[in-house]
Amino acid sequence: MKYAKNVLETIGNTPLVQLNNITKELPCQVLAKVEFFNPGNSCKDRMALKMIEDAEKDGRLKPGGTIVEGTSGNTGMGLAIAAIVKGYKLICVTTDKQSKEKVDILRAVGAKVVVCPTDVEPTDPRSYYSVSKRLAEETPNGWYVNQYDNPSNALANYEQTGPEIWEQTDGKVTHFIVGVGTGGTISGIAKYLKEKNPNVKIWGVDTYGSVFKKYHETGVFDENEIYSYVTEGIGEDILPKNVDFSLIDKFTKVTDKDAAVYCRRLALEEGLFVGMSSGSAIKGLLQLKDELKPEDVVVVMFHDSGSRYVGKIFNDDWMRERGYLDDEIIKASDLIQSHIDKPLVVARTEELVSHAIDRMRKFKISQIPVLDVNGFVGSIDESDLFAAYVSDKNIAEKPIREIMGQPYPVVKANTPVDEVSKLITKDNHAVLLELENGKHHIITKYDIINAIK
Template sequence: MTAVHESVLDAIGGTPLFRLSRLGAGLAAPVYAKAEFLGIGGSVKDRAALSMVLAAERDGLLKPGGTIVEATSGNTGIGLAIIGAQRGYRVIVGVGDKASPEKSDILRAYGAEVVLAPTVLPLEDPAHLFNVIRRLAEEIPGAWFANQYDNPANPDAHLRTTGPEIWEQTAGRVTHFVAGVGTGGTITGTAEYLKEVSGGTVTVIGADPESSTYGGGDGSPYFVESIGHFLHPATVEDRQPEAYRTDAPDAFERVPDRESLLTARRLAREEGILAGPSSGTAVAAALRVARRLGPDDLVVVLLPDSGRSYLSKVHSDAWMRQWGFLEESEGAGGLRPLLDGAGPLVAVDAYTTVGEAARALRGAPGGIAPAVQPRTARPYGVSAMEVVGSVSREVLAAALADGTAEPDDPLGALLGPALPTVGVGQSAEEARGALGAGHPGVLVLVDGRAAGVLPRSSLGDG
């Protein structure tokens, strides 16, 4: 019999499991997906949002008619907006400027006020999203800052609901649980329950973007929203969320962005499950885990949110090509042959000297290069989000020749605007269109990272 509820809040949780029969074909161990995208707000964050609000009400931190304030990649804010609508709270949600636009549209549809602010900044920067939202919470009378990253009611929601549901749905047969780590609340609370009820036999795997620091990456930007840990190179003091217990995952599977995004698209096209990119990360990790297991094992992977929030991103062929995640191109051939013939990427530290930049540019195709934020190590290359400008050999040579600049001067004053970017799967015609009249070349992206520069002369005249 179909359940009947007095309000949408009573329907939070209780999501089904689906076996991934096509993506898991040929694997001895079955893989089941916990479909959190079927929640009222479209994500696993409904659970944490309700748990945090109820705890704040109980503790007297959130009064009737008060204001809920939160910083989020979108999903927690949506959960809070739904609860605010039901319980009569004003809701102000800070969303990172790199989050999908659909999330802001959904938040506004629920009546939330949306504040956009950057997150690809040092944590100490006053303009960082978290600092903007903290100031708002301090300035607004009667405001309560939900603070999902450090709120114990976040993991407690999963200790009380998600873990028990998985154990009951699998009749205690689950042997491996796979989930992404964002605030850490989902994996921490669920892991605690499953390990305790199983006597420690359930293995918990964190699914992490390859460059995220949780799994051992360099902290450089990545393209999967809502999970992982970005670390700006200028951040003075990094910190882990208090909602995350580092002993919750027994191991990590680190998944490149392309594998995550393509797996999310496969979920829709092969399993009929329209889920977001972090679900792609989790499923890619779960399939890796399952390949190492046998028929007595059972893998449960948590799918955090709906793909409806990412129709303009991972589920858009144009967006995927634009950022270099799809190689195929409509019409004329893609840029791969030109890129392969252009020589290795030369990138220049935006904070170096004029003389050092001039030396670096000697091997740059066309004498132009992207200027990037400094980072001590770049095992995954230069993220497109770290490019802050461009450097021209011609401009530097002229400045040195006429005495406008000396070799030991900072490069900053001679930086040009960032080169336009195109994905490796786009056509030469599209690259020429991106050039316009004023740019000397384009920066070609592969998997969201700078792979090379194509000077104007290499693109032909169309």
């Protein structure tokens, strides 16, 4: 009988799959190393097991101990699988930008998950770096994995993934491209492949908001490069020790939008249901097409499964809210698709100004149309409210009719966007859209801005 003694024995030996459609513009053969075939559905299973086993050997991780790690989700899943088999407890610390699916999956496999804010400095005590370190120190028999600086991360890929790629391509691989986060994947694979053939090119994919590309090219850690981004699993606002810049020949940056769009294209054009960082990797490769020749054999790493992004990348509403879907915006009704299911928030002439203020706070809006028995007769805008408050501190207890502005213009659903845009001025901040069913929706300048591609 042929079987694995436990799920950990199924890690590795993932297939290389030729890409045929999305890479048509490239002159060479492109092979995807599809890592979602690992039991935890990502490339991180390899290094998670390696880091645990090495910690067991040198006594850092003791029987019955608690594993603590900061993770974007995939490393946590790899650690969770190993923890189940080996009898450890696991605490995963992640950020609030990670997909809900990742957090739910971690909890499903027994991990305790702590969610931290994304937009804080790495040294901030609230950051997931700081929280994971603190929890490891405070937890009895706790072990902090620290995948960013743990050498076993890169070693796992040097011992496993690199040899697999070399053997699967019969040594013909000329380029390897992968998204860079902790650095263990690119550095471990790069070290092995360059030992086999120093001419193999290693390309790293970075994201806007991350420091890797500029640091590689200039040696400058530029904090101005750091800002919030959507792409998960790649890019950093620190320099992990596992990123060996001397082994990387080139970096290219990919936008959040392109990462999402190309992730979806891989599913539709290649039948590969992969995650957002895989979209970054393939778009990064396409950006470097001019450096490829017909005889080249390119291996691109597809890090994880699309199942972890169903509520984000593969959700049209989520994509549309961020302007990632190239919907053709030509008429007024196209502008409200992201909030068409939300009722219009209104105020009545005889209500108090305080009621309108409460609604603005509750619904996080800046403009409210005002109704009386005859229909729309006025409007309230936050800037007008502020000006009124400056002149009269008791404004909140006055009826809305005393401070309301002119009613918003009303347009039909098929009104061209250009005409709608002309109606929004410094004195008029919104337009009402009248639908065929008699209902109305509000169009603001932000709807116009979001329609700009």
